[in-house]
Amino acid sequence: MPAKTNDLKSALVLGCSGQDGLLITESLLKQNYQVVGLSRNKAIENLTIPSNKLNQKIQIEKGDIKDPTILKRLIEKFNPNEIYNLAAQSSVGISFKKPRDTIEGIVNGTLNILEICRELTYEGRIFFAGSGEIFGNTNVGATINNHHQPINPYSIAKQTSFNLVKIYRESYNLNCVTGVLFNHESSLRNDNFVTQKIISGAIKCLSDQSHILHLGNIDISRDWGWAPEYIDAIQLITNAPILKDHVICTGKLTTLESFIEIAFNKLGLDWRKHVKSDKTLFRNSDIKKNYGNPDELFKSLGWKAKTGVDELINKLIEAKLN
Helix, strand or coil: CCEEEEECCCEEEEEEEECHHHHHHHHHHHHCCCEEEECCCHHHHHHHCCCCHHHHHHHEEEECCCCCHHHHHHHHHHHCCEECCCCCCCHHHHHHCCCHHHHHHHHHHHHHHHHHHHHHHCCCEEEEEEEEHHHHCCCCHHEEEEEEECCCHHHHHHHHHHHHHHHHHCCCCCCEEEEECCCCCCCCCCCCCHHHHHHHHHHHHCCCCCEEEEECCCEEECCCCCCCHHHHHHHHHHHHCCCCEEECCCCEEHHHHHHHHHHHHHHHCHHHHCCCEEECCCCCCHHHHECCHHHHHHHHHHHCCCCCCCHHHHHHHHHHHH
């Protein structure tokens, strides 16, 4: 690809209308990047976005990463310094209902990006969003070298994406890397995600004492972090002197029951009066415990999570009330 003549750095954000896409777009714009975003089905100006000026500073293209034609056109035309792939379906629950769409979107999308960049001899950096779900149940915090035990369509697709990125980095010398993200939340999540479902339900119970919040299995534990902090880690990994896959996590394990209790307590409510664990909402298979070990990322690049689950819940409640 031809060398850039513009001094400003540029980035292509795939999946710019999702939580992570919006957050990284805002972060890049604050650093004076030129940003081009690809969104599958929505105009960014119709979304709740961190900055009301965002839609004035980003060029939006509509399309799907499963379509290699639009990807090739964008990469050829803009030749960005960095590409962030934050696209495709990201809900484990939905992946059970739509396994074909989930696997095709993640796996084919990853392969399209990698193969196009290889064909174009793209020299920039490429980040792929991985998932801690690939490790399955973890009795200790997972490092990047932990054995993979995917047990749902989403994690199977993410495992394949992870392996493809590694092959293209090691066999084709492509500057690509995966950040294996554990659960990370913000007010930009929708109610398909259990954390937002809990916050929305607790607030509804505040105004309607008879309301019952139906949830699936609450006897699970996860590593929940604050998404805006994870955006910093993503950029550190992408621009590191030596490209390595990394786990992005807090290293702290919290039960879903504790998450519920904290959220309801903050609103002065007894969760036991309002929450029903409904077996009809249980997944066909579910991970009991899933958390990571952040030590290597801190050792290599100096990043660690600062927001604990208590503060995270505070932030989610404040955002929803406002």
